[in-house]
Amino acid sequence: MADNFLITGSEKLASRKNFKLVGRTEKFEELCTILTRMESNSVIVSGPSGVGITTLALALQARKSDPDAPFDIVNKRLFWLDTDGLFGLGDNDAIVKQFKAIFATLNRTPDSVLIVEDTLDLIDALRNSGLMHIVNALTAMVKAKKTQVFLEVREADLTQVLKCHSDFRDHFTLMDLTEPVGAELEEIALHGARDLEESYEVRIDPAAVKAAIDMSSKYRSLDTGLTAAQPARTRTLLDRGMARYLLRAHSTPPLLAELEAELARLTESGSSSGDQEKAASVRAAIARHKAEFAEYQAKIKGYYAAQRDGEKSIAQMEAQLRGLEEEEKKRHLDDPAGKTSTGDGDFDLIARASGYATPEILKLRGDIARTQAAVDENRVKYKAVTKEINDRLLFTASMVIDEFSLISGIDASKLKQNDAVKLLNLHGSLKRRVFGQDAVLDHIDRAVKVWRRGRRTDRPLPFLFCGASGVGKTEVSKALAEALFDTDKALNRYDMGEFMEKNDVTKLIGAPPGYDGFAAGGEMTNSVRANPYQVMLWDEIEKAHPDIFNICLNILDDGRCRDNLGRKVEFGDVVMPMTTNIGADHALRVGTGPGDLSQDEAYELTIRDLKKAFRTEFLNRFEGRENIILFHKLNMDTIEKIVFREISRINAFYAAQSIDVRFPEAQLREFCDKIYSPEIGARGLPGRIKRIEAMIVEKTMADATFSGTLDIGFDATSRNFTSNWIAHDRKAA
Numbered sequence: 001m002a003d004n005f006l007i008t009g010s011e012k013l014a015s016r017k018n019f020k021l022v023g024r025t026e027k028f029e030e031l032c033t034i035l036t037r038m039e040s041n042s043v044i045v046s047g048p049s050g051v052g053i054t055t056l057a058l059a060l061q062a063r064k065s066d067p068d069a070p071f072d073i074v075n076k077r078l079f080w081l082d083t084d085g086l087f088g089l090g091d092n093d094a095i096v097k098q099f100k101a102i103f104a105t106l107n108r109t110p111d112s113v114l115i116v117e118d119t120l121d122l123i124d125a126l127r128n129s130g131l132m133h134i135v136n137a138l139t140a141m142v143k144a145k146k147t148q149v150f151l152e153v154r155e156a157d158l159t160q161v162l163k164c165h166s167d168f169r170d171h172f173t174l175m176d177l178t179e180p181v182g183a184e185l186e187e188i189a190l191h192g193a194r195d196l197e198e199s200y201e202v203r204i205d206p207a208a209v210k211a212a213i214d215m216s217s218k219y220r221s222l223d224t225g226l227t228a229a230q231p232a233r234t235r236t237l238l239d240r241g242m243a244r245y246l247l248r249a250h251s252t253p254p255l256l257a258e259l260e261a262e263l264a265r266l267t268e269s270g271s272s273s274g275d276q277e278k279a280a281s282v283r284a285a286i287a288r289h290k291a292e293f294a295e296y297q298a299k300i301k302g303y304y305a306a307q308r309d310g311e312k313s314i315a316q317m318e319a320q321l322r323g324l325e326e327e328e329k330k331r332h333l334d335d336p337a338g339k340t341s342t343g344d345g346d347f348d349l350i351a352r353a354s355g356y357a358t359p360e361i362l363k364l365r366g367d368i369a370r371t372q373a374a375v376d377e378n379r380v381k382y383k384a385v386t387k388e389i390n391d392r393l394l395f396t397a398s399m400v401i402d403e404f405s406l407i408s409g410i411d412a413s414k415l416k417q418n419d420a421v422k423l424l425n426l427h428g429s430l431k432r433r434v435f436g437q438d439a440v441l442d443h444i445d446r447a448v449k450v451w452r453r454g455r456r457t458d459r460p461l462p463f464l465f466c467g468a469s470g471v472g473k474t475e476v477s478k479a480l481a482e483a484l485f486d487t488d489k490a491l492n493r494y495d496m497g498e499f500m501e502k503n504d505v506t507k508l509i510g511a512p513p514g515y516d517g518f519a520a521g522g523e524m525t526n527s528v529r530a531n532p533y534q535v536m537l538w539d540e541i542e543k544a545h546p547d548i549f550n551i552c553l554n555i556l557d558d559g560r561c562r563d564n565l566g567r568k569v570e571f572g573d574v575v576m577p578m579t580t581n582i583g584a585d586h587a588l589r590v591g592t593g594p595g596d597l598s599q600d601e602a603y604e605l606t607i608r609d610l611k612k613a614f615r616t617e618f619l620n621r622f623e624g625r626e627n628i629i630l631f632h633k634l635n636m637d638t639i640e641k642i643v644f645r646e647i648s649r650i651n652a653f654y655a656a657q658s659i660d661v662r663f664p665e666a667q668l669r670e671f672c673d674k675i676y677s678p679e680i681g682a683r684g685l686p687g688r689i690k691r692i693e694a695m696i697v698e699k700t701m702a703d704a705t706f707s708g709t710l711d712i713g714f715d716a717t718s719r720n721f722t723s724n725w726i727a728h729d730r731k732a733a
Contacts, residue, residue: 004082005081005086006079006081006082006102007080007081008077008080009060009061009078009079012061012078013058013061013062019058020062020191021056021058021059022191023180023184024056024188027175028059031043031045031060031175032070032072032073034175035060035073035076036070036073040171040173041173042148042149042172043150043151043172043174043175044153044158044161044162044168044172044173044174045151045152045153045177046154046155046157046158046174046175046176046177047154047155047176048156049227049228049229049232050229050230050232051228051229051230051232052177052180052188052231052232054117054152057078057115057117057152060076061078075110075111076111077109077110077112077113078115079112079113079114080115080117081102081116081122083116083122083125086098087125087129092130095129096131096134099131099134103137103138103141106147107147112148113147114147114148114149114150115150115152116149116151116152118152118154119151119152119153119157120154120157120161123135123160123164132164136165143171155176156519159519179229179230180230180231186210189212189231189235189238190206190209192231192234193209193235193238196238196242200242200246202245202395203393203394204238205395205397207397208238208395208396208397208399208400210397211397211400211401212234212237212238215400215401215404215415216233216234216236216237216404217230217233218533219404219408219410219486219487219531237403237404237407238395238400240407242395244403244406245399245403246393249389249393252293253289253290253292253293255289256289256290256293259285259286263279263286266278266279266282267279296385296388299381299385300382300386303378303379303385304382306374306378307375307379307382310374310375310378311375313371314368314372314375317367317368321361321368324358324361398416409487410486410487411486415486423448423449423452425483427441427445430444430476430479430480430483433475433479434475434479435472435634435641435642435645436471436632436634436637436638436641437472439632440632441476443629444463444476444480447463447626447627448461448484448575457572458559458560458572459557459559459571459572460555460571460573460574460575460576461574461575461576461627462556462576462578462621462623462627463575463576463577463578463622463627463628464541464577464579464580464610464622464627465477465578465579465629465631466580466581466606466630466631467581467583467630467631468581468588468633469679469680469681470634470680470682470683470684471631471633471634471682472631472634472681473579473631474539476577477493477535477577478535480535481534481535484535490531490533490535491535491536491537492524492527492534492535493537493539494523494538496540496544497539497540499543499544499548500543500545501545502545502547504548505545505547505548506522506564507522508522508524509524509551509562509563509564510522518564521564522563525561525569529569532571532573533574534573534574534575535577537579538576538577538578539579540580540581541578541579542580542582542613542614549615552621553617553618553621556576556621557621559572580610582610583603583610583630586602586603586609587602587630587632587633588633588679590633599632602630606630610628633681634678634681638682639672639676639682639685640668640672642682642685643668643672643685646686647661647663647668647689647692650689650693650696654696657707658707658728659696659707659708659709660708660710661692661696661709661712662710663692663712664712664713670714670716674714674716674719691720691721692710692712696710699725706727707727707728708727711725
């Protein structure tokens with residue numbers, strides 16, 4: 001009975017055509033070692049979804065057929081538990097009966113190993129059915145060394161699985177399967193790409209695989225639907241990209257877009273004889289591709305129609321055949337009179353009842369066979385035409401990037417820039433977003449370039465940004481995220497005002513065992529494990545509890561830390577700016593008047609204050625204080641640039657509604673002069689500008705079809721905006 005819900009290793013392997021374990025040599029050897037030793041030789045393998053635990057289990061069965069396989073592994077009898085089938089019975093008595101049969105099979109089979117693919121699902125099903133005693137029985141068999149068990153567990157579920165039985169930790173060896181990286185990941189991904197090539201019958205450029213690895217590794221913090229671990233993320237991205245590419249390539253000639261773009265370029269470039277000749281050649285190529293593709297499409301549609309009609313005809317004839325066979329069987333096997341005749345006619349009846357067919361049935365079977373042969377021949381022709389089209393296709397790195405751009409919303413032109421180009425353009429990218437801090441941006445630009453292109457270490461890049469509120473400390477962090485990782489969503493901000501108590505450290509690395517939230521892990525460590533490429537902003541670091549600094553020192557020293565579950569978290573690709581308002585008073589006194597400070601004097605006074613607030617070893621972690629940076633206070637020219645940028649953003653957003661905002665320069669300057677305060681910096685300005693947008697929203701809500709110009713003024717007495725709407729002439733428009 002157990003055979004129904006125990007899948008043998010050979011059956012499992014047969015379901016995976018051309019299975020081969022690629023990479024994972026060390027982990028596979030570790031698994032084999034665990035299974036062949038005397039004590040704690042059952043195993044719980046945990047890892048993120050998609051990391052390849054099931055593949056590792058299946059590799060055990062595949063290894064048995066290798067000529068050099070050790071007999072310790074060859075002797076193992078592997079069984080997979082069909083959990084879904086078991087609990088699909090829906091009857092607890094039947095489920096218990098089946099489990100008893102399963103345990104009996106495992107008990108009488110020497111060197112048996114039971115493999116459970118989703119352990120938490122099994123435990124939840126047993127708990128919901130009131131059958132947790134089955135876990136006790138299975139654990140008792142493991143303790144008695146009557147069988148071995150291989151439990152596959154998602155890392156997020158590990159704590160819940162370990163809680164379900166106190167003996168799991170003593171009699172099972174825990175094995176953590178982490179994501180492959182580097183050459184191993186590339187080797188696995190290339191092997192997976194070959195499977196996709198066979199499935200789609202389209203070639204994949206190896207550069208496309210590398211691009212998929214890069215995209216799915218670097219940007220996995222985004223909500224892209226690529227939530228599994230590597231190598232599954234890379235395969236998913238390739239799969240999605242190829243599906244979209246084929247839909248387009250099979251609906252329009254693959255090279256048509258390129259030829260039309262080339263024709264448009266030649267048409268715009270001028271009317272020289274050379275361009276005209278090239279344009280004529282391109283037009284001819286376009287016409288040729290269109291005609292050729294139309295011919296292919298006509299053939300494919302014809303084959304498809306013939307295929308559909310043939311299959312429909314076969315289905316009708318088979319239904320007719322079944323009716324005739326049933327009728328013949330009933331007519332010749334039933335003898336209501338209970339008599340048996342011995343004439344020649346009765347011999348024919350007996351012969352038919354014994355399996356001989358009537359002429360009508362024989363004819364119908366022949367028709368079905370001939371139609372099926374025609375359908376099979378038609379299918380071969382269909383595949384030949386589609387293969388001829390697909391052989392011309394190549395899935396490239398550019399297509400991977402375009403697909404990821406659609407998924408993530410990041411502009412494809414940014415994704416196509418390599419790191420060297422991004423670093424080359426870093427200073428300009430920062431200056432376009434942050435005004436009035438040129439010296440600060442110069443410093444950050446140099447530090448990032450040395451960190452990324454100089455002698456690499458495993459440590460993050462730390463900064464301590466000092467200065468008054470609203471001078472751009474947070475904005476620089478956002479600009480860094482956008483410049484290095486193509487989106488400011490790569491910024492993770494931690495407000496240290498929320499980490500002022502001793503127990504708040506658990507928010508970062510997770511709660512200790514026995515406390516609520518232990519299984520969830522830490523907010524910071526989970527974030528970096530999910531996405532090691534990020535800018536991690538620790539805002540107002542002076543407010544943090546001293547224990548937070550201990551964690552920070554460990555990260556800045558070693559480039560890693562461990563979370564509450566003991567998992568190592570690497571910070572080698574993280575930029576870690578920290579902000580503080582210490583030094584604000586000194587920065588605000590920088591000037592050229594009597595009693596004012598120079599920038600260097602303000603910096604020295606700030607360092608003095610920092611020494612009072614922080615431990616020396618903490619300050620030394622910022623590249624020997626090289627990356628402790630004092631931001632300047634903003635001058636009026638900078639404030640005017642910020643306000644003008646906000647007005648420009650409003651205009652860009654409402655341009656589709658034909659609404660334009662005008663703010664005369666004199667009025668803008670007066671607004672900045674009256675509203676700006678160095679103590680709060682530019683922080684309050686966007687809120688003021690929102691009032692302008694509120695005027696637009698009110699107007700468009702009252703009249704959804706309105707279009708016009710909003711003239712903004714500023715009343716210095718009331719310190720409020722004035723407004724005047726000028727409607728556009730719709731008739732003229």
